[in-house]
Amino acid sequence: LAAARRLGFRYRTNVHPVDAIEQQSLAAGVLTVAFLDLGPRLTEEDRNRHLRSLQTHLEVSKAEAEEILPVVCE
Secondary structure, three states: OHHHHHOOOOOOOOOOHHHHOOOHHHHHHHHHHHHHHHOOOEOHHHHHHHHHHHHHHHOOOHHHHHHHOOOOEO
16 A cells, blocks of 8 residues: 555545556556466566566656565565
8 A cells, every 4th residue: 555655546535446546557566466466476587577567668667666566576
C-alpha cells in the first residue's frame, strides 16, 4: 500500500479501487506483481528481466521500476 501511495494512488469513496488507478505505471505494476505471485518465486535473473521490461515499456527509472515490482527473489 505504501508503494502504491508513493506512486500516486489515492483511495476514493464510492469508487472501485481499479477505477481509481490513474497512472499507467501503477496499473502495470499491480498486474505484474499479481501475475508473478501466481507462479514460482523469481530468480534474480527473472526479476532483473522484469525490471528492464518495466523501464523500457513504461519509460521509468530503475528506482521507479524497483518500487513498482517489489517481488522477493529466491
